[in-house]
Amino acid sequence: xxxxxxxxxxxxxxxxxxxxxxxxxxxxxxxxxxxxxxxxxxxxxxxxxxxxxxxxxxxxxxxxxxxxxxxxxxxxxxxxxxxxxxxxxxxxxxxxxxxxxxxxxxxxxxxxxxxxx
Amino acid sequence: xxxxxxxxxxxxxxxxxxxxxxxxxxxxxxxxxxxxxxxxxxxxxxxxxxxxxxxxxxxxxxxxxxxxxxxxxxxxxxxxxxxxxxxxxxxxxxxxxxxxxxxxxxxxxxxxxxxxxxxxxxxxxxxxxxxxxxxxxxxxxxxxxxxxxxxxxxxxxxxxxxxxxxxxxxxxxxxxxxxxxxxxxxxxxxxxxxxxxxxxxxxxxxxxxxxxxxxxxxxxxxxxxxxxxxxxxxxxxxxxxxxxxxxxxxxxxxxx
Numbered sequence: 002x003x004x005x006x007x008x009x010x011x012x013x014x015x016x017x018x019x020x021x022x023x024x025x026x027x028x029x030x031x032x033x034x035x036x037x038x039x040x041x042x043x044x045x046x047x048x049x050x051x052x053x054x055x056x057x058x059x060x061x062x063x064x065x066x067x068x069x070x071x072x073x074x075x076x077x078x079x080x081x082x083x084x085x086x087x088x089x090x091x092x093x094x095x096x097x098x099x100x101x102x103x104x105x106x107x108x109x110x111x112x113x114x115x116x117x118x
Numbered sequence: 119x120x121x122x123x124x125x126x127x128x129x130x131x132x133x134x135x136x137x138x139x140x141x142x143x144x145x146x147x148x149x150x151x152x153x154x155x156x157x158x159x160x161x162x163x164x165x166x167x168x169x170x171x172x173x174x175x176x177x178x179x180x181x182x183x184x185x186x187x188x189x190x191x192x193x194x195x196x197x198x199x200x201x202x203x204x205x206x207x208x209x210x211x212x213x214x215x216x217x218x219x220x221x222x223x224x225x226x227x228x229x230x231x232x233x234x235x236x237x238x239x240x241x242x243x244x245x246x247x248x249x250x251x252x253x254x255x256x257x258x259x260x261x262x263x264x265x266x267x268x269x270x271x272x273x274x275x276x277x278x279x280x281x282x283x284x285x286x287x288x289x290x291x292x293x294x295x296x297x298x299x300x301x302x303x304x305x306x307x308x309x310x311x312x313x314x315x316x317x318x319x320x321x322x323x324x325x326x327x328x329x330x331x332x333x334x335x336x337x338x339x340x341x342x343x344x345x346x347x348x349x350x351x352x353x354x355x356x357x358x359x360x361x362x363x364x365x366x367x368x369x370x371x372x373x374x
Contacts, residue, residue, distance in 0.1 A: 033220025057349025059329025070168025073299030
């Protein structure tokens with residue numbers, strides 16, 4: 002199989018996984034162990050960093066809904082957004098029951114997909 | 119304080135060797151929170167497969183990163199053709215929450231003396247599922263039991279997750295598009311709900327909502343660095359609005 006990710010060239014995918022995915026994640030765990038007991042986790046910098054991290058993951062999630070890979074990309078965008086919004090509404094209404102939210106989204110998505118042929 | 123009545127689901131017998139505690143930790147992998155994690159990892163495998171990652175690469179990401187948001191950010195950024203430094207920065211930002219999480223976790227899990235190397239190794243397995251489990255159950259266990267128990271539980275979760283990722287990557291090929299497509303959409307709804315559930319204030323919830331809109335907006339305005347820009351702008355805006363709301367609430371209480 003040829004290299005599917007041009008942005009990795011000349012990096013190997015495995016090296017990229019170690020350098021750009023594993024290391025930037027593990028380093029926080031190591032710093033946490035080393036600093037444990039010496040830092041206030043309620044400080045303003047943590048509040049800001051957590052907000053940025055949350056927004057970043059949310060931005061990725063939005064892109065996944067707009068441009069998902071594979072066959073689900075053929076479904077209408079409105080169906081995907083509607084299924085996600087309904088799932089989140091059910092999650093909130095059910096007292097934050099994750100299973101209900103996920104099942105609602107999946108049921109609407111697959112039901113809608115079948116109905117639209 | 120070896121055994122509290124509260125820990126009915128995880129009995130903590132008085133005496134066992136470190137290996138015994140490790141084994142007990144492994145056995146706890148068969149639990150409901152672990153099941154939720156495994157199904158989310160199936161969604162990740164579907165995502166990685168659709169993005170063009172091989173089964174080996176997908177398993178390596180699951181094992182060596184072992185943080186679902188970071189895994190998804192890495193896949194999403196790479197598939198969107200962003201540069202490697204931008205990817206590393208985005209992954210680092212999405213994983214920064216491990217710092218406060220580990221800071222809270224370490225005093226619970228660490229042994230009486232020493233154990234620095236063991237703690238550095240154990241921290242690999244700190245993720246949302248194991249963290250919640252450790253923080254709620256381990257205080258009921260004798261201190262000598264905690265680190266081996268956590269490593270058994272955390273390693274068990276990571277190994278089974280990686281196996282689940284590998285198996286589903288292979289099986290997805292034989293699934294009808296309806297099923298694999300449904301699994302791909304598991305990740306967005308799981309994350310929206312999990313991020314909301316993990317929010318600790320207005321800033322976090324605003325960041326989630328603003329980020330959902332900022333992502334596509336930035337993709338149109340500043341392609342190439344769009345996800346990073348969206349995170350920084352939406353996150354900072356959420357932080358500022360959150361601070362204003364907090365100050366206003368405090369002022370309102372003071373006025374009464």
